Amino acid sequence: MSEKEVYEKKINEIMEGVKKELDRVDSMTMKELEEFNQKLITTQNIVKNLAKLRKAVSPSKTKSVLSSIKSSSIKVKDNIKAKKDAYVLNRKLNKEFEAENSKNDKFCPNCGTKLALDSKICSKCGTEII
Numbered sequence: 243m244s245e246k247e248v249y250e251k252k253i254n255e256i257m258e259g260v261k262k263e264l265d266r267v268d269s270m271t272m273k274e275l276e277e278f279n280q281k282l283i284t285t286q287n288i289v290k291n292l293a294k295l296r297k298a299v300s301p302s303k304t305k306s307v308l309s310s311i312k313s314s315s316i317k318v319k320d321n322i323k324a325k326k327d328a329y330v331l332n333r334k335l336n337k338e339f340e341a342e343n344s345k346n347d348k349f350c351p352n353c354g355t356k357l358a359l360d361s362k363i364c365s366k367c368g369t370e371i372i
């Protein structure tokens with residue numbers, strides 16, 4: 243096997259790993275997405291360096307691999323953004339929900355215990371609720 247073939251084989255292996263991970267990108271956690279994103283950046287640098295320093299990989303091969311990494315990277319970043327947006331929206335909704343709920347909360351005037359809306363007597367101190 244020539245040096246060129248060895249490098250191309252290596253790159254193919256790396257790209258297969260990337261492809262496999264990309265298949266499950268939708269079910270990745272935020273941490274996994276960040277790691278995958280980092281891995282793509284590293285892979286991109288490896289391919290670029292191989293192409294530049296060794297001249298061992300054909301330009302067309304390099305180009306196709308780099309464009310494949312780029313589109314993977316876009317997909318990962320889209321996923322990260324979607325997850326972040328969902329997280330922010332979720333927090334916003336939770337806050338609104340809590341604010342809405344606390345408006346209706348009832349507390350014991352004597353001991354401050356939170357009470358069910360229909361309670362007539364405080365479950366903690368026995369104070370009668372008017």
Ligand SMILES: [Zn+2]
Nearest residue numbers: 350353364367
């Ligand atoms: Zn009470």
